[in-house]
Amino acid sequence: xxxxxxxxxxxxxxxxxxxxxxxxxxxxxxxxxxxxxxxxxxxxxxxxxxxxxxxxxxxxxxxxxxxxxxxxxxxxxxxxxxxxxxxxxxxxxxxxxxxxxxxxxxxxxxxxxxxxxxxxxxxxxxxxxxxxxxxxxxxxxxxxxxxxxxxxxxxxxxxxxxxxxxxxxxxxxxxxxxxxxxxxxxxxxxxxxxxxxxxxxxxxxxxxxxxxxxxxxxxxxxxxxxxxxx
Amino acid sequence: xxxxxxxxxxxxxxxxxxxxxxxxxxxxxxxxxxxxxxxxxxxxxxxxxxxxxxxxxxxxxxxxxxxxxxxxxxxxxxxxxxxxxxxxxxxxxxxxxxxxxxxxxxxxxxxxxxxxxxxxxxxxxxxxxxxxxxxxxxxxxxxxxxxxxxxxxxxxxxxxxxxxxxxxxxxxxxxxxxxxxxxxxxxxxxxxxxxxxxxxxxxxxxxxxxxxxxxxxxxxxxxxxxxxxx
Numbered sequence: 001x002x003x004x005x006x007x008x009x010x011x012x013x014x015x016x017x018x019x020x021x022x023x024x025x026x027x028x029x030x031x032x033x034x035x036x037x038x039x040x041x042x043x044x045x046x047x048x049x050x051x052x053x054x055x056x057x058x059x060x061x062x063x064x065x066x067x068x069x070x071x072x073x074x075x076x077x078x079x080x081x082x083x084x085x086x087x088x089x090x091x092x093x094x095x096x097x098x099x100x101x102x103x104x105x106x107x108x109x110x111x112x113x114x115x116x117x118x119x120x121x122x123x124x125x126x127x128x129x130x131x132x133x134x135x136x137x138x139x140x141x142x143x144x145x146x147x148x149x150x151x152x153x154x155x156x157x158x159x160x161x162x163x164x165x166x167x168x169x170x171x172x173x174x175x176x177x178x179x180x181x182x183x184x185x186x187x188x189x190x191x192x193x194x195x196x197x198x199x200x201x202x203x204x205x206x207x208x209x210x211x212x213x214x215x216x217x218x219x220x221x222x223x224x225x226x227x228x229x230x
Numbered sequence: 231x232x233x234x235x236x237x238x239x240x241x242x243x244x245x246x247x248x249x250x251x252x253x254x255x256x257x258x259x260x261x262x263x264x265x266x267x268x269x270x271x272x273x274x275x276x277x278x279x280x281x282x283x284x285x286x287x288x289x290x291x292x293x294x295x296x297x298x299x300x301x302x303x304x305x306x307x308x309x310x311x312x313x314x315x316x317x318x319x320x321x322x323x324x325x326x327x328x329x330x331x332x333x334x335x336x337x338x339x340x341x342x343x344x345x346x347x348x349x350x351x352x353x354x355x356x357x358x359x360x361x362x363x364x365x366x367x368x369x370x371x372x373x374x375x376x377x378x379x380x381x382x383x384x385x386x387x388x389x390x391x392x393x394x395x396x397x398x399x400x401x402x403x404x405x406x407x408x409x410x411x412x413x414x415x416x417x418x419x420x421x422x423x424x425x426x427x428x429x430x431x432x433x434x435x436x437x438x439x440x441x442x443x444x445x446x447x448x449x450x451x452x453x454x455x456x457x458x459x460x
Contacts, residue, residue: 114442212343
């Protein structure tokens, strides 16, 4: 059993609470038995750590678990995982431009998987591998092809895809957009939307007709568009 | 200028951070100039309090403002408002059964207003008049008829409305539901959904077809249904 928070491996794992180290090592932490069981199916687990001798994995003390998970409440099990590295671009792609709220990212990913948008491209967004986002996605993250890329470069590389931005001004109502086999939808920052230079590169920009309010929450807008065009 | 946090009126206002006192007094607090300006249009403001002499209202110290708003970061202006008491049941009604997350309640209300579901009926939900929910709704709350009621009693009182529950089992796919002039949609608890005894009282129960995941976030599900049936 590892009981010292000064153990070198434990100190390395605890650093994974910071995006910088997750980026450097290509590793991330998941918490809770549900996510660990799910991750097993994808063969991405490097090490399971647990405070419960009945769970398969490296036994650690409560203090060590708290240090790794950076939580006040103790989780019984966590795992160090390797980031997935799929290559295939699926027919339905969701592109996120500068979305900052981890809750929005988590909800969008859960919705994307539900509607088979299984490639997520992100530029300048809240980190998808933070434990908060991973909890919010309820395991959806393991099913995805996740790409961090410049959106303009990525869009230019797509072949045979309809590319739809979202915009409050000069948009085409969602009801007028036809489904297509291969499509990419771009959602933008909570306050500012998709950048103009990206909107200029799309086939069309979508608008959801609403009344009374200026805009929908980005997670809701994304959910409605993916439902309609899936 | 009121500078003492022991001022009797200030002490009364600070209590409004608790649901119990909001229920007793029919008052609630809003924060920030945007919401205050919006609330003015509806004539519901009892008193504006501000730390800025250039804003119309009762001048208070930073300490007093912190006490009233229960926040570490100081807002420049807040207002004590009376709960709205509209009576008309609009043609589109959103019914929430035991929804506990303030973020979900806030997002659902913003979406409801956007799609003209201007009556919200709630039983056993997170309090809509908490400052967190009010911030999340971005002023949508002022446009609504908000009713706290037993859902079974409320449904029984509706005349000429189609009543749709939401259910993961035995539901009718959303695409098969026809629009109607008068309708009420019922959304349920994040973990358990709408109670069975309520589902038994509806005309139909709606199901959104998804893949890979067990369910959508309740805010997303509600957004998609309201968009489709508005």
